[in-house]
Amino acid sequence: MLFSMLLLATPVLALPKYLDAQTPLQSLDHSQGYQFDPLLHLPGISPYFDAIGFGLQHTAPLNCKVTAASYIIRHGAIYANDKEYEEFIKPFLWKLEKQRQGWSGPLKFMEKWQSPILEDKLEDLTPSGAVDAKRVGKHLLDRYPDLVPYTRRVLADKKSRTYDTAGNLTLAFPHKDEIEIVRILENKNGSMEPLDPHKSCKAFSKEPGTKEQKKFIDKYGESVSRRLAPWMPFKLTPSDVVGFQMLCGYESAINGKRSEICAVFTDSEWMAYEYAWDLKYAYMVGPLNPLSPYLGFPWLQTQAQLFSYIDKHDIPGNGWPDKQRFFLSFTHREVPPFVATALGLFNSSSDAREQFPTDHINWTRAWRMSDLIPFLGHVGMEKMTCTRGAVSGEGSGDFIRFIANTAPRPIPDCQNGPGASCPFDDFKKLIGKGSAKHKNFHKVCDEED
Ligand SMILES: *[C@@H]1O[C@H](CO)[C@@H](O)[C@H](O)[C@H]1NC(C)=O
Ligand SMILES: *[C@@H]1O[C@H](CO)[C@@H](O)[C@H](O)[C@H]1NC(C)=O
Ligand SMILES: *[C@@H]1O[C@H](CO)[C@@H](O)[C@H](O)[C@H]1NC(C)=O
Numbered sequence: 001m002l003f004s005m006l007l008l009a010t011p012v013l014a015l016p017k018y019l020d021a022q023t024p025l026q027s028l029d030h031s032q033g034y035q036f037d038p039l040l041h042l043p044g045i046s047p048y049f050d051a052i053g054f055g056l057q058h059t060a061p062l063n064c065k066v067t068a069a070s071y072i073i074r075h076g077a078i079y080a081n082d083k084e085y086e087e088f089i090k091p092f093l094w095k096l097e098k099q100r101q102g103w104s105g106p107l108k109f110m111e112k113w114q115s116p117i118l119e120d121k122l123e124d125l126t127p128s129g130a131v132d133a134k135r136v137g138k139h140l141l142d143r144y145p146d147l148v149p150y151t152r153r154v155l156a157d158k159k160s161r162t163y164d165t166a167g168n169l170t171l172a173f174p175h176k177d178e179i180e181i182v183r184i185l186e187n188k189n190g191s192m193e194p195l196d197p198h199k200s201c202k203a204f205s206k207e208p209g210t211k212e213q214k215k216f217i218d219k220y221g222e223s224v225s226r227r228l229a230p231w232m233p234f235k236l237t238p239s240d241v242v243g244f245q246m247l248c249g250y251e252s253a254i255n256g257k258r259s260e261i262c263a264v265f266t267d268s269e270w271m272a273y274e275y276a277w278d279l280k281y282a283y284m285v286g287p288l289n290p291l292s293p294y295l296g297f298p299w300l301q302t303q304a305q306l307f308s309y310i311d312k313h314d315i316p317g318n319g320w321p322d323k324q325r326f327f328l329s330f331t332h333r334e335v336p337p338f339v340a341t342a343l344g345l346f347n348s349s350s351d352a353r354e355q356f357p358t359d360h361i362n363w364t365r366a367w368r369m370s371d372l373i374p375f376l377g378h379v380g381m382e383k384m385t386c387t388r389g390a391v392s393g394e395g396s397g398d399f400i401r402f403i404a405n406t407a408p409r410p411i412p413d414c415q416n417g418p419g420a421s422c423p424f425d426d427f428k429k430l431i432g433k434g435s436a437k438h439k440n441f442h443k444v445c446d447e448e449d
């Protein structure tokens with residue numbers, strides 16, 4: 001019965017008649033159901049998703065075992081970043097509040113739409129951000145079932161959003177009650193530098209890239225405003241367009257389900273939004289800010305040291321609990337990009353300098369921050385012991401592998417180990433060189449400009 005119903009129903013459902021003639025055989029197989037998803041193109045403000053990366057396998061390569069791992073993780077979803085709210089979202093909401101009539105067509109729903117942003121809680125972790133944090137915790141537990149149970153201490157800073165993220169993420173661990181969340185409140189002996197390097201660096205400012213971003217926003221925002229004008233009671237400024245688009249990300253992240261606003265903009269308008277932010281982040285926390293590698297090294301160096309201690313004495317050192325092999329630090333959106341920049345994890349394969357023109361999108365850039373800094377975005381560093389590890393096939397050895405939002409990413413300058421990992425000794429040399437080059441953290445940071 002069911003079978004015959006399906007037989008009858010299928011052709012009608014699968015192919016509307018008018019498409020019959022134009023649809024190549026099994027076209028669905030070729031595109032694998034490709035659909036554009038704006039939530040994958042919102043650097044900094046989308047709910048967490050796993051990045052695709054380059055297709056390297058996520059589990060340890062054959063004959064390798066992960067023996068330690070350390071993650072630096074951005075906090076979970078908040079209601080809105082203060083600055084973004086003031087600059088882009090609030091002015092748009094203000095106009096919306098005064099002009100509720102006159103929305104039509106695809107924008108008709110805006111007559112009744114309510115902002116999900118709680119102004120008095122702007123930078124707090126949202127309930128769905130807390131749920132997502134626990135999910136990422138579960139994912140980490142599944143990935144490292146032998147390491148996670150020994151974690152006794154995790155690090156956060158003084159902001160409640162990092163502390164609450166730490167609390168909710170570790171709820172997924174079976175021994176959650178034995179975990180202490182240590183808050184690093186001041187920069188004693190440089191203790192804050194790995195976690196919040198930019199807050200220990202006077203010379204760092206969030207200003208770089210603002211001018212360049214504005215140029216690009218003015219350009220694409222103008223045309224979006226013209227396209228939407230027929231269905232709106234007022235004219236959107238380019239900055240309103242950005243605020244309107246941001247609400248797709250924030251509303252989805254706050255409510256834990258896709259916002260209706262996401263369907264308002266076209267694919268290419270989302271790609272322009274994404275580019276505007278990649279450009280801003282490139283200048284602020286990426287390859288176009290000469291401070292970025294300096295700010296990425298403190299975390300790398302501390303983890304390299306930690307992983308060496310484990311080697312030598314079979315105890316982590318620096319006062320870490322004896323058997324702990326899995327480390328978590330909770331931070332802000334700036335830090336994973338600093339680490340990625342210090343290693344070149346998001347560099348193009350060419351040696352060309354990253355270029356961010358302000359009059360058109362650079363489609364071939366490698367610097368795509370939607371893959372690194374959604375809420376709960378992270379960089380992980382794994383130490384692997386491989387029995388017949390090296391590419392040459394001889395001997396056993398230790399290797400380091402980097403993970404960005406679940407997907408392994410090779411270090412351009414060191415990828416000759418199994419699964420494109422880096423031999424630990426070479427990694428230490430690389431970090432040593434980088435650190436020597438960048439040991440002037442204080443010299444560059446204490447100069448205010
Ligand atoms: C989880 O996050 C919420 C904020 O969304 C916070 O109130 C709560 O204390 C957190 N839970 C834990 C166990 O840290
Ligand atoms: C800072 O480091 C020095 C030497 O490494 C040590 O003697 C001192 O106790 C440390 N101070 C704090 C507050 O950790
Ligand atoms: C990544 O690219 C930047 C230029 O965009 C360059 O300065 C840096 O050395 C590269 N890093 C690596 C590790 O190749």
Ligand SMILES: *[C@@H]1O[C@H](CO)[C@@H](O)[C@H](O)[C@H]1NC(C)=O
Nearest residue numbers: 348352353354355362365366
């Ligand atoms: C895009 O960026 C790459 C480096 O990331 C650079 O080689 C290329 O010239 C840029 N293209 C355009 C059109 O700006």
